[in-house]
Amino acid sequence: GAVVSQHPSRVICKSGTSVKIECRSLDFQATTMFWYRQFPKQSLMLMATSNEGSKATYEQGVEKDKFLINHASLTLSTLTVTSAHPEDSSFYICSASDPSAPWSYTFGSGTRLTVV
Amino acid sequence: DAKTTQPPSMDCAEGRAANLPCNHSTISGNEYVYWYRQIHSQGPQYIIHGLKNNETNEMASLIITEDRKSSTLILPHATLRDTAVYYCIVRVAVVGGYQKVTFGTGTKLQVIP
Numbered sequence: 001g002a003v004v005s006q007h008p009s010r011v012i013c014k015s016g017t018s019v020k021i022e023c024r025s026l027d028f029q030a031t032t033m034f035w036y037r038q039f040p041k042q043s044l045m046l047m048a049t050s051n052e053g054s055k056a057t058y059e060q061g062v063e064k065d066k067f068l069i070n071h072a073s074l075t076l077s078t079l080t081v082t083s084a085h086p087e088d089s090s091f092y093i094c095s096a097s098d099p100s101a102p103w104s105y106t107f108g109s110g111t112r113l114t115v116v
Numbered sequence: 117d118a119k120t121t122q123p124p125s126m127d128c129a130e131g132r133a134a135n136l137p138c139n140h141s142t143i144s145g146n147e148y149v150y151w152y153r154q155i156h157s158q159g160p161q162y163i164i165h166g167l168k169n170n171e172t173n174e175m176a177s178l179i180i181t182e183d184r185k186s187s188t189l190i191l192p193h194a195t196l197r198d199t200a201v202y203y204c205i206v207r208v209a210v211v212g213g214y215q216k217v218t219f220g221t222g223t224k225l226q227v228i229p
Contacts, residue, residue, distance in 0.1 A: 006159070034216055043203075044160070044219040093159050095217070103150070105217055107159030 002028050002098035006108030013084055013115055021079045021111045023094030029074035030096035034105075035067075038091040050077040050094075084115040120204045125224040128198075134191040136223050138204030141185040146208050149180060151189045153200040154222070160203065163189065194227045201225070 003026040013019050023033055031052045036044040048069055049057040056069035066088075068080040077096075081088055095107040121139040128134040140149065150165040164171055164178045166187075171178045177190040191198055203222040207215060 004159075036219075043201075043221050044154075046216055046218060049216055091157070095159070103148070103165050104162040105152075107161070110157065110159050112157070 002026075002096075002101065002104070002106040004094060004096050004106045004108045006094055006111055008111060009109060010112045011114070013113070015085055015115055016083055018080055018082045019084055019113060021081075021092055021094075021113075023077045023079070023096070023108050025075045025096045025098075025106075028096075028098040028100070030077075030098075031074060033071060033077040033094055033096045035069065035077075035079050036093045036095070038093060038110075044093060047079075052077075081113065084113070086115045089113055089115045120206055120220050122202075122204055122220065122223045124221065125226070127226050127228055128191075128194045130196060130227050130229050131193055134194040134198065134225055134227070136189040136191075136202050136204075136225065137186065138189070139186045140204070140206045143184050143206050144208075147206050148208070149178065149184075149187045150205040150207065150217075151176070151178065152203045152205065152219075153198075154203070155197075155200040160219075163202075194225075196227050196229065199225060199227045 005024045007022045033050040035047045037047050038044045047062045050069045050071040052071045058064045071077040091110050093110045095105045097105045148165050148167050151163040152160040154160045164176050166178045180187045201222040201224050203219050
């Protein structure tokens with residue numbers, strides 16, 4: 001089945017630095033990918049829709065200058081958390097849909113970000 | 117997308133069937149019912165989906181009421197590895213996969229030895 005690879009799985013960074021998270025579709029092309037954030041004991045919250053070759057679409061309340069999304073190829077989307085602060089510590093998850101099976105969005109394994 | 121209501125938590129004995137309910141009374145005629153689950157600290161996993169007929173795959177069965185206002189996900193023989201949060205989502209099906217998926221609070225299923 002479709003596989004979405006997310007890297008890194010865990011990252012610890014100092015406050016004020018930037019962190020890049022990669023999301024790759026391994027065996028299919030994804031013109032659209034989605035980025036979610038999940039705080040402990042809460043559900044997934046959609047942050048933005050990543051579109052290959054164009055600007056991402058951000059959900060209300062998500063700062064586009066803080067969470068930079070780049071979708072430069074049909075298999076790679078990146079999320080950069082800029083000037084990270086402790087409140088940005090969270091579980092970040094990406095997803096994509098294989099065009100041959102559009103009903104079953106495939107999710108990455110997630111990235112645990114801890115800002116100290 | 118139609119709103120869904122799920123119980124916050126459920127327990128199930130190992131080896132027994134787990135029946136997870138979902139209410140979606142405002143569902144539209146072109147909206148499907150999808151189920152995903154999320155095992156702790158992992159990304160969500162697709163389980164099954166359906167429109168109005170009951171569906172079954174290797175993971176689970178989906179029973180949708182005739183009026184489509186509610187559904188039940190059935191794990192026929194729950195194992196400890198089925199302990200997870202289960203999300204019921206209602207949305208239209210989109211060819212090309214461009215539509216975003218919005219998650220509710222889900223049901224935390226605890227399978228007990």
